[in-house]
Amino acid sequence: MDSIFDQKPIRNPEIKRTQLFINNEYVDCVSGKTIEIFNPATEETICWVQEGDKVDVDKAVEAARTAMKRNSPWRKMNPANRGKILAKLADIIERDSALIASVEVTDNGKPFQSALLDISMGISWFRYYGGYCDKIEGRTLAMEDGKMGFTKYDPVGVVGAITPWNFPFMIACIKLVQSLCTGNAVVLKPSELAPLTTLMFGDMVIEAGLPPGVVNIIPGFGPTAGAAITEHPDINLVTFTGSTEVGHIIQTASGTSNLKRVVLELGGKSAFIVGKTADIEKVVQIAQDACFVNSGQTCVALTRTFVHEDIYDEFVRKSADLAKKTRDKVGDPFKEGILYGPQIDQTQTDKIMDLIESGKKEGAKLECGGKRLNDKGFFIEPTVFSNVQDDMRIAKEEIFGPVQPIIKFSSIDEAIDRANSSIYGLAASVFTNDLSEALYAANALESGQVWVNDIMAAAPCTPFGGYKQSGIGRELGWEGLLGYMEVKTIIIKI
Ligand code: NAI
Ligand code: MG
Numbered sequence: 001m002d003s004i005f006d007q008k009p010i011r012n013p014e015i016k017r018t019q020l021f022i023n024n025e026y027v028d029c030v031s032g033k034t035i036e037i038f039n040p041a042t043e044e045t046i047c048w049v050q051e052g053d054k055v056d057v058d059k060a061v062e063a064a065r066t067a068m069k070r071n072s073p074w075r076k077m078n079p080a081n082r083g084k085i086l087a088k089l090a091d092i093i094e095r096d097s098a099l100i101a102s103v104e105v106t107d108n109g110k111p112f113q114s115a116l117l118d119i120s121m122g123i124s125w126f127r128y129y130g131g132y133c134d135k136i137e138g139r140t141l142a143m144e145d146g147k148m149g150f151t152k153y154d155p156v157g158v159v160g161a162i163t164p165w166n167f168p169f170m171i172a173c174i175k176l177v178q179s180l181c182t183g184n185a186v187v188l189k190p191s192e193l194a195p196l197t198t199l200m201f202g203d204m205v206i207e208a209g210l211p212p213g214v215v216n217i218i219p220g221f222g223p224t225a226g227a228a229i230t231e232h233p234d235i236n237l238v239t240f241t242g243s244t245e246v247g248h249i250i251q252t253a254s255g256t257s258n259l260k261r262v263v264l265e266l267g268g269k270s271a272f273i274v275g276k277t278a279d280i281e282k283v284v285q286i287a288q289d290a291c292f293v294n295s296g297q298t299c300v301a302l303t304r305t306f307v308h309e310d311i312y313d314e315f316v317r318k319s320a321d322l323a324k325k326t327r328d329k330v331g332d333p334f335k336e337g338i339l340y341g342p343q344i345d346q347t348q349t350d351k352i353m354d355l356i357e358s359g360k361k362e363g364a365k366l367e368c369g370g371k372r373l374n375d376k377g378f379f380i381e382p383t384v385f386s387n388v389q390d391d392m393r394i395a396k397e398e399i400f401g402p403v404q405p406i407i408k409f410s411s412i413d414e415a416i417d418r419a420n421s422s423i424y425g426l427a428a429s430v431f432t433n434d435l436s437e438a439l440y441a442a443n444a445l446e447s448g449q450v451w452v453n454d455i456m457a458a459a460p461c462t463p464f465g466g467y468k469q470s471g472i473g474r475e476l477g478w479e480g481l482l483g484y485m486e487v488k489t490i491i492i493k494i
Contacts (some may be wrong), residue, residue, distance in 0.1 A: 001176050002269075004094060004098075004119065004120055004123075004374055005113065005117075005120075007097065007098040007101075007116070008064065008098065009098070009101065009102050009105065009112040009334050010098060010099060010102040011102070011334055011459045013099055013102040013103050013106060014108070015046060015047045015196060015240070016104065016200075016203075017047075017196075017199040017200055017202060017203070018047050018048065018049045018050060018196075018199065019050045019199075019344055020050050020052050020060075020216075020217065020218050020219065021199065021201070021202035021215070021216060021217040021218075022056070022060045022063050022213075022216045022218075022402055022453070023063040023212040023213050023216070024202075024205070024206050024210075024211075024213070025212075026202055026370075028050050029050040029051055029052050029056050029220075030053070030056055030059075031051065031053055031055075031317055033050075033053075034049060034050060034051055035048065035049045035050075035051045035192055035219065035220075035221070036136050037049055037107060037194075038345075039106050039107070039109070039193070040108070040109035040341070040342045040343065040344050040345060040377060040378050041109045041332060041333055041341055041342050041376075041377045042376055042377055043377060043378075045375055046106055046107065046196070047195070047196075047275065048401055049195055049219050050219065051219070051220050051221070051225075052189070052218035052220035052225045053220055053224045053225055053228065054224065054225070054228035056107050056218050056220070056225070056411055057189075057218055057220075057225055057228035057229055057232065058186065058228070058232075059328075060187040060216035060218050061158060061187055061232055061234050061235060063212065063213035063216055064158040064183075064185035064187055064213050064214070064216055065157075065158055065185070065213075065234060066213050067185040067211060067212065067213030067214045068155070068157055068158060068184070068185045069245045069414070072211070073211045073261050074183070074185065074210075074211045074213075074214050075183070077211075078134075079133040079134040079136070079183075079184075080133065080134045082133040082134075082180065082181070082183065083129075083130045083131060083132070083133035083134055083181075084130070085130075085180070086126050086127075086129055086130035086133065086177060086180060086206050086452050087126065087127060087130035087131075088207075088209065089126045089130075089177075089204060089205070089208045090123045090126035090127045090130065091206060092204045092207055093119060093122055093123050093126065093173075093204065094123050095406045096200075096204075097119045097120075097123075098418040099115060100115075100117035100169060100200060101118075101119055101180065101411070102115075103197050103200065104119075104168065104169055104194075104196075104197045105333045105334055105341075106196075106226075106396040107168070107194045107196040107197065108165060108166075108168055108341075108344065109295075109333055109341035109342040109343075109344065109377075109378070110294060110295075110333055110341050111333040111334075111338050111339060111340070111341055112333065112334060114341075115169075115295065118167055118169055118170035119170070120288035121170055121173070121458075122138050122169060122170055122173030122174075122177075124171075124459075124460050125173055125174065125177045125391045125460050125476070126173065126177050126313075127458035127460075128461070129177045129178065129180075129181040129460070129481075130181075132181055132481070133181050134455060135183065136153050136181075136485075137153075137385055138150055138151035138152040138487075138488075139155060141489070141491075143491070146493065146494050147148065147491055147492065147493055147494065148244060148491070148492045148494055149489060149490065149491040149492070150489075150490055151267040151488065151489050151490070152404060152487075152488045152490060153182070153485040153486070153487060153488070154183075154185040154485060154486045154487075154488050155184040155484070155485060155486075156182075156184060156236040156237045156484055156485060156486055157184060157185075157236035157237075157410075157479075158184065158185050158186075158187065158233075158234060158235050158236055158237075159175070159179045159184045159185070159186045159187070159235070159236070159238075159239060159484065160187050160189075160229035160230065160232065160235040160237065160238045160239070160260075160315070161175035161176070161179065161186055161187070161188040161189070161238075161239050161240075162189050162222075162226050162229060162230075162238065162239075162240045162241075162242065162250075162256060162327070163175060163188065163189070163190050163191060163198065163241055163242075164191050164242040164243075165191035165193035165194040165243050166294060166297040166298060166299075166344070166400075167294070167298075168190060168191060168194040168195070168196075168197050168198055168249050169197040169198065169398060171241050171293055171336060172188060172190060172198040172393065173202065174187065174475055174476065175188060175239050175241075175375070176201065176215065176486050178290060178475065178476075178480050178481060178483075179239075179241075179484055180210075180214070180215075181225075181465075181481060181484075182481055182484040182485045184237075184484060185213060185214045185215070185216075186214070186215050186216065187216045187217075187218060187229060187235065188201075188215070188216065188217050188218070188296035189196055189217075189218050189219065189220060189225050189226055189229055190217070190219055191242075192219065192220065192221050192222070192345050193345055194344065195219040198217060198219075198300070199217060199219065201215065201217060202215075202217060205302075215395060217317075218338055222246065222452050223370070226246075227249075227253065230249070230250045230253035230254065230257070230260075231253045231257045232257065232258075232260075233257055233258045234258075235258075235260055235325050236260055236261060236264070237260055237261040237262070237263065237484065238250055238253075238254065238260055238261070238262050238386065239262075239263040239475075239483070239484075240262070240263070240264050240265070241265040241266075241299070242265075243266065243329075243398075243468070244266040244267040244398075244423075244424075245265055247264045247266040247469070247471070247472075250262055250264065251264070260435065261483065262472055262473070263471075263472065263473035263474075263475065263483040264471045264472045264473065265299065265464075265465060265466065265470075265471045265475060266299070266424075266426075266466060266469060266470050266471045267299060267398040267424060267426070267469070267470060268300060268301070268303075268398065268424045268425075268426030268427060268466065268470050269304060269395075269396065269397070269398055269423075269424045270300060270301060270302045270303060270424070270426050270427040270428055271302065271304045271306055271415075271418075271419035271422075271428045271429070271441050271447075271448065272287050272290055272291075272302035272304065272305045272306065272428075272429045272431070272455075273306045273409075273412075273415050273416075273428065273429065273430045273431065273432075273441060274287065274305070274306065274307045274308060274311070274315065274431045274432075275308055275430070275431060275432030275433075275434060275437055276310040276311055277432055277433040277434050277437075278308075278311070278431040278432055278433065279433070280311055280314060280315055280318065281318075281448050282320040283431045284315060284316075284319050284322055285322060286431070286455055287302070287305050287319065287404070287431075288319060288323060288326070288382075288404060289455065290302035290429065290455040290456065291305065291402070291403070291404040292326070292339075292340060292382055292402045292404070293305050293340055293401055293456070295316040295340045295342065295343055295380075295401065296343075296352075296399060296400055296401040296402045296403060297329075297343065297344065297348070297400050298448070299426060299470075300427045301400075301424055302427065302428070302429050302455060303398070303399060303403070303404070303405065304388075304395060304405060304419070305319075305404055305405065305406045305407065305422065306407050306408075306413075306415045306418065306419065307407070307408060307409070308408075308409060308410070309408050309409065309410045312406075312408045315406065316367060316384075316386040316406050319367070319384050319404065320367035320368045320384050320386075323367075323369055323382040323383070323384045323404070323463050324368050324369075324382075326339065326382045327369070327373070327381055327382055330373055330379055330380075330381070330382065330402075330459045331373075331374070331379070340382070340402060342377045342379045343378040343379070343380060343400075343401060344378070345378060346378065348378070348400060348401070349372070349378040349401075351400070351401075352380055352399055352400065352401030352403065353372070353380070355393060355394055355399050355401070355403065356370050356383060356394075356403060358392070358393040358394065359385050359388070359392060359393070359394040359403075359405070360438075362389075362393065362394075363387070363389070363392070363451055364385040364386070364387050364388045364389070364392055364394060364405065365385060365387040366383070366384075366385055367384040367385065367386050367406075368382070368383065368384050369381035369382050369383030369384060369389045369402070369403075370382075370383050380401055381402070382402045382404075383401075383402060383403045383404065384403075384404045384406065385403070385404065385405045385406065385472055386406045386427075387408075388405040388406060388407045388443050389407075390407070390418055390421070392405075392489045395407065395428055396422070398424075412437055412440065412441060415441075416441055416444045416445060419445060420444075420445065420446045422468075423468060423469045424466065424468060424469055424470045425446045425447045425448065425466055425467025425468040425469075426447055426448055426449070426465075426466040426467075426470035426471070427447050427448065427449045427450070427456075428445040428447045428449075428450050428451070429450070429451040429452070429453070429454065429455050430440075430442060430445075430450065430451070430452050430453075431452075432451055432452075432453070438452045438453070441480070446467050446468065447466070447467055447470075448464065448465045448466045448467055448470065448471070448474070449462075449464065458476070461476070461477045461478075462476060462477055463475070463476055463477040463478075463479035464476045464477075464480070
């Protein structure tokens with residue numbers, strides 16, 4: 001295969017896996033209950049998935065704990081062989097990518113090419129970390145005479161991973177690959193809104209040769225199966241991507257249970273700053289891509305467009321024109337040329353429509369959009385607001401929909417201060433042809449990633465995460481692995 005992007009989608013792909021995956025076997029849940037899974041583009045039922053709960057999580061944790069026993073095959077495995085398994089998983093994902101992407105489109109509603117892009121990132125992480133397994137090394141310490149000391153990294157033990165619905169397969173890859181690279185066992189709970197591609201991992205880990213119990217997958221709801229993970233006395237780390245609200249719950253559950261470690265990737269309200277020397281023609285398009293990516297359902301969406309007053313009016317006009325044209329690119333995610341699919345469900349759609357109404361009521365100017373699209377499916381028009389003030393809800397809250405609030409500023413210091421005055425600190429982009437301005441802003445912005453004249457740039461080696469309430473810890477790169485390991489210091493008296 002030359003490129004996975006040349007593949008054709010499979011409409012109505014067969015859904016083979018709807019059960020829990022424990023100890024390398026697909027099994028029913030104890031209660032016999034099921035979750036209805038629907039297609040957000042058509043609102044039709046796709047299938048029913050087994051609904052995991054506390055008893056099922058307990059079984060999965062027991063399997064994972066057994067896999068982590070001293071002298072178990074997984075614990076004794078040579079790190080280079082662990083790396084081979086990760087590389088093999090990359091090959092399997094690549095081979096099956098058309099099917100995985102088609103299931104993702106059906107379950108989540110994102111366009112086929114976007115689903116392939118998510119999968120391509122997953123593949124790159126499995127390859128990158130496959131090469132990392134035998135390069136996780138400690139340090140020799142500068143001790144006093146007569147003593148020798150060194151550090152060594154151990155796996156934390158059993159990882160509980162809880163993932164969201166906006167990038168279901170991609171985020172499952174992040175959590176799995178880092179857990180496995182560092183030698184942990186995992187209990188993974190995908191979102192109840194889009195669990196299908198994650199459930200496909202069971203077959204893949206068996207084929208790749210992982211011992212039973214190393215990877216376990218329990219679909220279920222947050223307050224039941226999710227809470228059973230966060231409160232579990234025998235889970236050592238919870239790695240979570242989702243809302244800041246649930247991030248708070250997880251941190252609390254860690255405190256009231258066993259002080260399990262937490263890695264939290266949460267929400268954002270990231271700033272996109274357009275200096276007066278920026279190239280307007282180009283930047284209007286990029287600013288909108290940065291806002292509407294994945295139908296706005298993206299933690300690093302740059303959803304506060306700050307524009308310098310000298311170019312503000314022209315920028316707003318061009319943004320509205322562009323968004324009106326983009327309306328034709330919202331639709332059936334299996335169709336070629338479609339850029340944006342539906343929102344994930346009715347609840348999210350209602351939340352977005354409520355925020356759009358709040359923008360109008362609070363005095364922002366609706367330049368275009370603001371309405372539902374199509375009779376069926378959770379589609380919303382690309383929406384642009386101008387005259388947005390910092391205290392409006394659309395400037396403060398995570399909208400998670402295709403809505404661009406455009407805000408005027410007059411000096412770079414003012415833009416930085418206003419960008420920083422948020423409970424979040426996930427990302428920021430600065431567009432300018434003034435090098436000093438670029439470096440000054442990059443240095444001063446309080447966010448986990450800053451892009452200059454670019455958006456959402458990332459690679460397997462780039463750590464990702466948030467300042468403030470956008471999260472705790474980092475994922476990807478070497479820093480990502482640190483969250484999944486304990487440091488052991490060994491001191492020897494000579
Ligand atoms: P959510 O945070 O409730 O869901 C994410 C995951 O957390 C799902 O697997 C869910 O089952 C689980 N979960 C929910 N409650 C839990 C609990 N009490 N204990 C353990 N796990 C729990 O996100 P939701 O409600 O679907 O979306 C609400 C808002 O959250 C969105 O509008 C968006 O603003 C934000 N969000 C941010 C994401 C990100 O990528 N940072 C992803 C998803 C949502
Ligand atoms: Mg929720």
